[in-house]
Amino acid sequence: MDKIIEFFDHCVGSWVTERTYHYLRDNEVERSRTEFNIKPLTAELKTKVLSDNQYPSTSLLELEKIPGFNLGFYTISEKGEEVSQNLNLLFVVKQEENGFLEGDYLRDRAYEEAKPIISHFRFNSQTRELLMTTNYTRVVSVDSITLINPNLRIRKILNYQRPPEGQPLENVVLVGFGVELKTVNP
Template sequence: MDKFLEFFEHCLGSWATERTYHYLSHHEVERSRTEFNIKPLTSEIKTKVLLDNQYPSPDLLKLEQIPGFNLGFYTISEKGEEVSQNLNLLFVVKEEKNGFLEGDYLRDRAYEEAKPIISHFRFDLGTRELLMTTNYTRVVSVDSITLVNPKLRIRKIVNYQRPADGEPLENVVLVGFGVEEKVA
């Protein structure tokens, strides 16, 4: 659990990333630059995220042990399209097994759909990779952040067309890659 908490400590601050997105559905490649700022959450905001998602709230002592942060970002694509968003995130560990932590990833606002959402995460204690899987209405997003060192992260995003319940993820519609560097 210490490596998990350390991962989030290293994520705090200001970051800049250069990303490349490959839209497989219409054979297009797009580059963008994102600047984002990550701050820790107060207990009050953590409680709000839990309530927004109708998630059982732990006692105050356990609440302090749940990693969470506020993420604000601004993205501009090479075409000049701009996107900015601000959201709050929590990671509730439910199981530790075979070098992995797994649990629920809660947001007060999802990226693809403007509503609270509960997703799944898995954290590899050996490689420091955080893998987050979110089932949206039309796609399933699998987002990976690997902390190489306290000032460098590698990001990979794969969006699949959402399959019928019980079917495997097969039809990739978007792949994104990014190198994220801490700037402050």
């Protein structure tokens, strides 16, 4: 559990990322730049995220142990398209085994769909990779953040066309890569 706390502690601050997205359906490549800021959540906002997702509430003592963050970002693509968003998120650890932690990743607003959403996460304490899987209506997004050092993260995003229930993920529609550099520590 200490490794994931350390991972999240290093994530707090301001970051800049240069990303490349490959849209496989359209055979198109796009570059973008994102500036984002990550701050710890208060107990009040953690409670709100749980409530927004109709997630079982927890005691104040337990709430303090749940990593939670506010994420604000601004992205501009090479085409000049701009996107900004601000959301609150929590990581509720449900299982720890053989250096892996797994649980629920809750947001008060999803990236693809403007509503609260519960996703799955898996953290590898050996590689310091956080893998988040979100089932949206049309796609399944698998997002990976690997902490190389406290000031450098590598990001990988795979979006799959959402298959019929029970079928494997096969049809990749988007691949994204990014190098994230911390610009300001908290």
